[in-house]
Amino acid sequence: MELRTIGFIGTGVMGQGMVRNLINEGYSVYIYNRTHSKGKVLVEEGAFWCDTIKDLSSQVDMVITMVGYPKDVEDIYFGAEGIIANAKPGTILADMTTSTPTLAKKIYKEALEKGMHAIDAPVSGGDIGAKNGTLTIMAGGDEEAFRSAGEVFRAMGKNIVYQGGAGSGQHTKMCNQIAIASNMIGVCEALVYAEKAGLNAGTVLESISFGAAGSWSLSNLAPRILKEDYSPGFFIKHFIKDMSIALEEAEKMDLKLPGLKMAKQMYEELSNDGEENSGTQALIKYWLSNE
Template identity: 65%
Template sequence: MLSKRSPIIGFVGTGVMGKSMAMHLLRAGYSIVVYNRTKEKALELLEEGALWATSPKEVAKQAHVVFTIVGYPKDVEETYFGEQGIIENGNPGSYVIDMTTSTPTLAKKIYEEAKGKGIYALDAPVSGGDIGAKEARLSIMVGGDESVYNEILPLFKLLGTNIVYQGQAGAGQHTKMCNQIAIATNMIGVCEAIIYAEKAGLDPEKVLESISSGAAGSWSLSNLAPRMLAENFEPGFYIKHFIKDMNIALQEAEAMQLDTPGLSLAKDMYERLANNGEENSGTHALYKYWKM
């Protein structure tokens, strides 16, 4: 079992969040082998002692545990399946944990294919953005076998503070959809509140002092509204990836015959922003919707 050895950890995807996550594992003393399509994004990890792999295949061949956090479901497919994929090249008895926000259907497919190869799989999407990743304070939502979750829990604790086992394969991804639905309409409210404060001639920073700790309080209000006021729209989480998540949530909701008008509105607003050149900005750039 994993707890009886010091595993070599593979990490595929060293972008805005993945780099910080891999760094926490590296600094905890684990041997880390990393792969990213753009090697430059992994240079800081390599300088700290991580090893470089030329493909997901090479990561899978070397590692006992492989974490992945890539962009889109199609990227997850390419990373896990085929002759160059993690499952085809992983070692029996190894663990694969996809932390990308992806589809519950794909999470179940990875679980079943991995199981057929004697590999243990979890879907474990995260919330908390770049700040949560840097501070190892992510929320981690986990689907898969509970016994496997318990094996990986010590590693999860190096990445996050709110780690919850949600159920069987796909449950982590379904939970992340709940998270994204809540964020989507909350972000509209945060932006409208700031715009309202400005139009009313108030000092928005003082307004935040009053409302952030009251009934209106939220993570987005406390952490992202100050970035809006500073006109810092660097991504903690890309708009283009949020649109991807909202599309997944809408598809899943439709399959359950669930109407989600707030989510639909948010997606339309974000798509207008993306079409206006903001797809690589952070989600809090929704503030710019009122400035267009």
Template identity: 55%
Template sequence: MKTIGFIGVGVMGRPMVKNLLQAGYAVAVYSRTKSKLTDFLAETGVQWCDTAAECAAGRDAVITMVGYPQDVEQVYFGENGILSAAREGAYLIDMTTTDPKLAVRIAAEGKARGLHVLDAPVSGGDTGAKNATLSIMVGGEEADFAACLPLFQAMGRQIVYEGPVGAGQHTKMANQIAIAGTIAGVCEALFYAERGGLDPERLLASISKGAAGSWQMENLMPKMVKEDYAPGFFLKHFIKDMKIAQAQGGALPVLERVCAMYGDLEAEGMGDLGTQALIRYYRGE
């Protein structure tokens, strides 16, 4: 497997492409707005394609990392989409966080066309993407997972085969549910400390290495303290993930409450901020 088509070159996609290039793969890219990639294309020298179909045609594997389920549906099933152009025997890997039902639908259509389809959402944000330390959760045929493992190893560190098609997406939903409760807890702890007049740096040093410690605390609480809301992961995309999890059915009361808080921030125009901006809900900003 040597040639890769990569569709969706945003906050996560850019460093993932760079890591694939560093691992020796020949990568062609397609994204919605070419003008946003001028510097990236000049820096990397990757081939630009004008459509998703052109990006998929003739490649050994096609990776998608787009925003929303409707974007996934468009790049796979739409006019000039991946499924219309991918060569028989190619591997299609959707690394977007999307609806498990859509993953099953893509896999069924791909199988009918002689394609190998995996759903492989990731966790770790832009930091994990830059450092090639993403956690990658993979659903699909186990033989297809084995064939694509070197690709995943170029982009991530914790790579787990979760089970049949859709299992990667379900695992990512569980991941997002855990994050929702954790980040709200981090915000609540910081807000409580601020009201009590505590020094936030001392707070972080005191509690981040004990039982309360988490990735969210170590990586996002410092940004909350500095009022740095630049997105490593967009607030609006986290809302999308939480709503997908809710749509699978069953009571998820913590998730529902956190999603509502984020929804209030999005309604105030904060959707393009990072998930750490949840602290603004507590601060009443």
């Protein structure tokens, strides 16, 4: 089945770049967002606005969702006005939100009962990856559906890996967030140490970004820190949500994650100080506020 019409729900920081890449690849993209103004610029660039989720879901070959929280995912997939009740049989549903494996399995089951194919396909790469079409996409669900959606995913990402059955994509994203959480602490501590040692932090990054310490966060977020740019490529409030999911899943597996737990506590402290809408690189303020 060739997928040419794509519905996209959630045109925020990440969604805007993803929609632009789909348009640039020649797809007809129908969009919906709770805040109409966030979709206006995309309509000017060629997207088609839908007033309701029901309207969007009924006229596309594939629905992609990229919203904030698991509760938002539940609201748009279920109920009389939701995606599953209104999409056509054969439609591929791809939730690219970072959500819970349990919810991914529920969507998969209910979609299958309606003759649809659900994929949980969370992403990594932040606003830069969304803009440049270089996202990492981690997918769970039926492999046949994943392969059918392959060209669509390749319009938005470069590292696209099928992980297994329903929920596997979300579990993989938890691994990603666990690794990032402790890594961001290391990035910030390295910069604080460089400053205290009287070094030029920019030239320090030139050395350590390409050695064994190298990471996406070090290369892409540390320079933002040096510019005091705390704009969100990924919101602190959403990162706290992700860490909470990972810790809940770990508890179910009787697994202790002390590094993740500490990172979550640090970010929650920042959130309580009004930084919930800053980017994750604002973690550096934890040290600045405690000097």
